[in-house]
Amino acid sequence: MGKRKKQAAKEEVIDLSKAEEILDNYEGVQGALIPVLQKIQYEYGYLQEETINLVAERMNISASEIIGVATFYSQFRLEPRGVHIVKVCCGTACHVKGATKITKEFANKLNVAVGSTTEDNMFTLEEVACLGACSLAPIITLDGNVHGNMAPDGVGNIIQETGKHGSSK
């Protein structure tokens, strides 16, 4: 909790105009909560307390209910993410072909636990259920780009090459 407070202090005031815009677009649309949250997360990187409060007010849904929805779906996050997102597929085919070794290698090389972000805020390591490219198993996606037929030995290279491009996104 303390960590989050520190972050909030660092980020100062959040510009809510984009969130307002998103909410304007969904005015009066039935069942719009999930797409609204998706768009806000896309814009802001994650769901901040301020934006959730705004959504609650504008859509007339209690903030606790919104948190209920946000925590139910694995896509939503309440914490900021790193610049680069590594998703290791843990589907059946990838599992059979050694996806756990890939995850372990990433965790070791980046010194980060699955589901969290490196200290320098460069990489977030995640596991996903199935990316649906099973014939290339084991696969990972890095910032949305698919890398197939991964081997533990290739992990270091991928990290290095991504790191070289710096923090640009």
Added chain:
Amino acid sequence: MAKKKSLTAKKKVTPKRPMIIVGMGTCGLGAGAKAVLESIEKELKKQKQTADVISTGCIGLCSHEVLVDVAMPDYSRVTYSKVKPDIIPQIIEEHVGKGNVVKKYAISQMPLNGRGVKQYRDLPLFDELDQNKNQVKVVTKNCGIINPEDIDEYIMSGGYKALEKILTKMTPKDVITEIGKSGLRGRGGGGFDTGWKWESTAKYVADQKYIICNADEGDPGAFMDRSLMEGDPHALLEGMVIGGYATGSTSGYIYIRAEYPLAIERLKIAIRQAKERGYLGKNILNTKYSLDIIIKEGAGAFVCGESTALQFSIEGKRGMPRTRPPQSVEAGLWDKPTCLNNVETFANVPIIINQGAAWYSKIGTEKSKGTKIFALTGNIKHAGLIEVPMGITVREIVFDIGGGVPKKKKFKAVQIGGPSGGCLPESYLDSPIDYESLKSAGAMMGSGSLVVVDETTCMVDMARFFLDFCTNESCGKCPPCRVGTVLMLDILNRITQGEGKEEDLDVLEKMSDEVRTMSLCGLGQSAPNPVKSTIRYFRDEYLAHIRDKECPTATCVALHKYTVISDKCTKCTLCIKNCPVDAISGSREEAAFIDKEKCIECNLCYDKCNFMAIK
């Protein structure tokens, strides 16, 4: 992603210019299709050649990606496999420039209908390749052939004819009767009679009715729906509009996983194009019928594949299943009658309308009609997307189409139906694949994932993997699923740690039945299936873990004894080089030996060994 094209331009049947077609499904992109495409465009400019470069969806030969097809005017279309950017200059120079096939990389040719094509000598036909011989491509006939981002190509291959037919010549009742007669059953897993479902929706009167396409393909190991949506999105739209007309639906939703960005993109393009042409939207084809289709992106919850959970998710709530009745057909989305079908089911519909129920019902078995698309993956030579008639045997799929298990390893089992399905061992190789046979064997059609497992895979670990998946994905509403699966997982974890007890198996079996009978929805009801079926067919393996504290495949790390199997050791000395504490002795002449006193059980030697010589 795609450049905007003028939509009114009709394609000529015979291309006057050479065509280069790149497979840009997710598999293709993962294998590097983007780099190949870029190098094609660069090379064309460099060699001053002109050709139409087109991207297409998945043709099913996923293990051969990147696939590049070259079609010269008047000649059949040649498929190159495993294309890398560095061979592009050669292909363009020889094939596009001089008209000579580059034999070294070409695998097959396809004479396409109505093009008056000349064939090349000494090049097998695409349909005669080993992996395609036993397939019947009905639903996937367009995948990998047409450009999915161009509605004209779909129309040219007979698309939207079925829609025209039903809107002008058939009443909704006629459509339902036809679909009922065809024997089409839901391809999402349950195997529900589609005609019956449509009829039930149609009979309720309401101001609003919904037709929903379930594209929340969360099953790990399954990608049939993704490939269909990426390769032939208009077929899904056409099927949905037909379904909407038959059931009297006023709006439609496609609920699709957010993990499928390419499929979402292509569906959006397809919807826009269909609207422009009047196949979708207000007064479809100038008739009284109107239907709009909205894409709803899922947010990452496996349980949303369950129909009531999916409907709650569309409403913007937590996707938790509810008790039934009322069934969705009576009170579904926003408490209105709702008809929900899977992607593949909808994609079958236009074919049935075009070819007739009588033709369709000739394919398949007595109770399971038509074809089924499977995602064939795991330890298999030709992984990919296959479409086979119902009733085909497991052996035909694994050995004839799939080419068997690679690296001379032995076939052990095939896992059908993902976390809700089960494993079928070697003794079931000759049993037919249809809804009923699979159920009686303890597996399930599921959505159609088919993972081949060889002798190096531990079945206990496999069961643990699936159960772990289900515990994570359980929505938490009903205790049998929320608590039961966790308790079962605890036992399995203990067994793989070497702390299993003899009575564990009985407890697991008993709990399997309890969780199955008492859970609220399909997720909990089918979660114990992988455990039950592995205990049924691989009891020995469980016992080896429990009694001998040994994992026969050396998969379970906690049970490793760290000894070298000298028969398997090739004296490559890789383990010796990698051991951080110098506990391994041996040389090029002498098999490795691990000194137990020094070994810190870091598992590095096991990971590095390429020959499974350490257990």
